[in-house]
Every structure is written in C-alpha cells, then in structure tokens.
Amino acid sequence: MRRMWIALLALGCGTTGGSEVRLPLMAGAASEARSFEDEGWTVTIEEARIALGPMYFCPTTSADLENCPAAQAELRGAVTVDALDPSAPMLGELSALTGTIRSGMWDLGRPFLLGAARPAPIDGAIDGHSARFVARAERGEETFRVRAEPDVSGMVSGIAAVRGVRTAHEIAGPDDGLTVRFDVPQILSRLDWEALSVEADGGELVLVEGSVGYNALVQALTATALPTLTWARPD
Secondary structure, three states: OOOHHHHOOOOOOOOOOOOEEEEEEEEEEOOOOOEEEEOOEEEEEEEEEEEEEOEEEEOOOOOOOOOOOOOOEEEOOOEEEEOOOOOOOEEEEEEEEOEEEEEEEEOEOOOOOOOOOOOOOOEOEEOOEOEEEEEEEEEOOEEEEEEEOOOOOOOOOOOOOEEEEEEEEEEOOOOOOEEEEEOHHHHHOOOOHHHHHHHHOOOEEEEOOOOHHHHHHHHHHHHHOOOEEEEOOOO
16 A cells, blocks of 8 residues: 555555455435534534545554554545435545554545645545535524635645544455544534624624634534544445
C-alpha cells in the first residue's frame, strides 16, 4: 500500500503485508431523524451533504503519517454523502490488505496534500466545499433558516483534517466492508440556535468563515460529532 496523501501525488511507500482486497464503502445517515429540539426551537434539516475522503486506516493505534507509514486500507479519493439517507448506499471502494486495523484518519473533500501551497477540493467535494447544511428553525410563529458550506482541511500539508480515530477490525477478505454514518442532528445541535435566531432576524442566515457558528460546525465535523464506523458487509 502507498501512503494515501503521497499516493495522490504519485509517490510510493511501503506495505504492511497481507492479501490485496477491495471493500465496499457505504455511507449515509445515522438514523431517519431529520429534526431536533433546541431551547424551544424545532430545527428541521432540509439538506445535509458531506464530502468524505480521502480516508486512511492504520494497523497502529495512532493514525498519522509519522506513526503509520503504510495504509492497511484507504479511499484515495472522496465521495459525496447524502447524510440524511439512512439506507447508506455504496458510494465507493476501499483498497485494502488483509490484516488488523486499529485507527483511522480522513479528510472531507479538501486534502492539504504534501507539497501543495494550500488545501484544495477534489472530486466528491460539494461545489468545492466539505459540506452543505440547510436547516429551518421554528418556535411558535417565529421562523428562520440557516445555510452553511464549511471548508475543512488539515492545518499543515500532509496532515488529515481528522486524525487518530480508534476503530478496531480484522480485515479477513473481500466479504468485509465499511459503513460510515453521520448524525446530522448531533452535528447541528452544536450550534447556538437562540443566538442564530437573533442574527437571522426572521430571514436566512449564511454562516461565514470565522463566525462562531461556522467554527462550531468545523469542530463538530472534526472532533465533537464524528461519524460511526461499522466494519461489516451489509446483508
């Protein structure tokens, strides 16, 4: 296997051993929930799409390029996830080797590749962004809408946006697979909807880079509301 971020630059790396297999990647919503309550506001999620990848899974417990020089499994590009779809359809394939996985790291459609001057979107990004969220909040006769298109990337070239995620699995062969599920109500509950209602003033509020709400979404996508990873081919 080649290191994922270097592989995208067509540079080689070592291998971990094992037999080569290709595993289906499924992704979607954690549940059928499309609304939640927050300080009296009923928030209805109208759109939630998230770019997932590149992804890189390690045999070590600390997934970073320094401690894990070769991938046990990887998604070399990115896929667009409808994070409101609980059916979690197959969106791509992981290139993998049989053996043990203990951790993972990934980007959200905007990797900061080694040698690049800055992060950049790849195929699978949502109009160049890492995600798009649109939600409507209602409380009595009050209503407003929030829209956000966060850009999420590692801070340093060659470093993924999400790192060191523990996930234990033994890849035994091609009957394996990975399902990734995003909990969008959990992600959007990180926003202060009462404060947003004041900013929106009954209209549509766009969360701009650097704002409190925008930063809360970035933190949710990279740390506080990570998706669940299930290693099994669905029946």
